Amino acid sequence: MREKGEVVLEVRNMCKNFGSTIALNHVDFQIRKGEIRGLIGENGSGKSTVSSIIAGMQPATDGEMFYHGNPWKPKTMLEAAKAGIGMIVQEAGTIENITVAENIFLGNAADFLKGPFVNRKAMTKAAEKALTDCGIDYINASYPTRLLDMQKRKLIEIAKVMSLDPEILIVDETTTALSQRGRDILYKIMHRLADAGKSVLIISHDMEEMMTHCDVLTILRDGEIIDNLEKEDFEDSKIKKLMVGRDIQGNYYRNDNDTCSDEIVLKANYITTLNDLMCFNLELHKGEILGIGGLSDCGMHALGRALYGLDEIIDGEVILTETNTVVKDSIIAFQHGMGYVSKNRDSESLELMAPVKENIQSTGYWKNIWKKPLIDFKKEKKYVTDQVENLSIKCRNINQPVRFLSGGNKQKVVFGKWIAADSSILILDCPTRGVDVGVKAAMYQLMYEMKKQGKAIIMISEELPELIGMSDRLLIMRDGAVSGEFYRKDGLNEHDLINYMI
Known part of the structure; x- marks a missing residue:
């Protein structure tokens, strides 16, 4: 183990209140030079709150911080970054309609001024160096950011933070947005910083x-x-018990070999999309959990969007077999009992400015709550409250805007709105992203209950243990096509699956 040096940052007696909600209650801890310190806990435990205060996103209600022994009270993230504390935020931190280079040097463009104008050639060259220094040599710095997928945008955020040479790097739930290649890049950066006597604070x-x-x-x-x-004291079950205050069994996946119906509820016939899928075939059965896995650029995320009618299919078709309905767009999918949980939670699955109530009711409102010509407010409240209680969504009340929830609680709101809508077919793209072990266990149990009710689930995931633990059948994708098909009853192991991914 590397030697840890002097204390570089200290948090003393920190409190943070949001109205009557206590987010932090007299928190004390230190970060030392040469240390990688993890913050871990259930959703809503205060991890992101304390790190965001350190990084200048918001002020504490009470308490104090010391950075290099001096009082530390940053007013903005830019002030903190320039002082040596950089944070990779949990949600999207790039602007779509500017270039990669402009995102990397956003707020720091003064170095590239040539008179009243920005020297874009110099900025692009410096951005290329920032990317290369991080081991990200496959992103074009002159590209508009909107052309890049979610995980490449997250890599741009990493390069942006690292371009300022931070003494303390804060990583907030970043790896859930990255492929394994991206994760390896981030891990190397973390260890390189620690080996150089700098510090890392990671939340995961x-x-x-x-x-x-x-x-x-x-x-x-x-x-x-x-x-x-x-x-030397790390032990899986011990950490989980400390997190949730109770014992959680190490294996919270399925332990059955239940079969599904022979009845096919959805078919994809030779579907081809513009960039990601080529003549792709799929059959989904009633009561089946069908896992879809592969490397992040294999086409699995595009598959979920195509099946739900969100991405244009240029050849082939998706059919709901019970009614012989062709899913031409997401409206048809929704009207015929399909639900879709996007990996891109904030931009595609939630209305962040709206309250918890309106987000959860959005998918079932038209058939469960609306009574012409008036809204049944009592039924509306019960409809939403049932999901908040069943999923233990931590919020002040159902009228709290979703943007103020932790990442994991946002994900529970997304999950809850489709459960409430009683969808018969669910497409779940990374459904447990940013969710703690206790809630994961509850979600897996819900998925199994839905399976037993005859609902059909497509679960797209980059986590092999999750796919192995929950799937009846598993398709591994590579280059927009199926490279391997596996069955739960035959036994599944990571080694076999990885061979079909690469």
């Missing part, structure tokens, strides 16, 4: 990731520090 729900890469774990629950564990 991936237990294996945290135990592998962190030197120390700080565990939060309900806004309070529960414990600080050194690497």
Whole structure:
């Protein structure tokens, strides 16, 4: 284990209130030079709140911070970044309609001024260097950012933060948006910083990731520090118990070999999209959990969008077999009992400015709540409250805007709106992204219950343990086509699956 040096940042007695909600309650911890410290806890435990205060996104209600022994109270993220504290935020942190280079140097373009104008050639060259220094040599710095997918945009954010040479790098739930290639790039950066005597503060729900890469774990629950564990004390079940205050069994996936119906509910016949899928065939059965896996650029995320009618199919068709309906667009999919959970949560699955109530009711409102010519407010409230309680969504009340929820609680709102709508076919793209182990277990149980009710689920995931643990049948994709098909009853293992991905 590398030597850890002097304390570089200290948090003392920090409190943060949002109205009557206590997000942080007298939190104390330190970050040392040469250390990779993990913050871990359930959704809403205060991890992102404390890190955002350190990085200048918002002020604390009470308490104090010290950076290099001096009082630290940054007013903005830019002020913090220039002082050496950079943060890769959990959600989207790029602007679509400017170039990669402009995103990297957003707020720091003064170095490229040539009179009253920006020297874009110099900026692009500097952005290329920033990307290359991070090991990201496959993104064109002159490209408009809107042309890039979610994980490449996240890599741009990493390059932006690293271009300022941070002393403390804060990584907030970043790896959930990255492919394995992207994760490896980030891990190398983290360890390079720590080896150079700098510091990393990482937030993640991936237990294996945290135990592998962190030197120390700080565990939060309900806004309070529960414990600080050194690497030699890391133990999976112990950490989970400290997080949730109760025992969680290590294996929370399915342990059955239940079969599904022979009845086909959805078919994709030789579908081809503009860039991602080529003559793709798929059959989904009633009561089946069909897993779709592969590397991030294999086409699996595009498949989910095409099946739900969100991306144009230039050849072939998607058919709902019970009514022989062709899914030409998402409206038809929705009207015929299909639901879709996007990987891009904030931009495609939620209305962030709207309250929890309106987000959850949005998918079932038309058939469950509306009573012409008036809204049944009592039924509306019960419809929403049932999901908030069943999924343990942490919010002040159902009228709280979704933008103020933690990432995991946002994901639960997305999941809840489709459960409430009683969809018969669900397409779930990375459904447990940013969700803690306790809620994952509850979601997996819900998926299994839906399977037993005869609902059909397509689960797209970049996490092999999740796919192996939950799927009845598993399709591995490569280059927009199926490279392997596997069945739960025959046994599944990661080694076999990886061979079909590469």
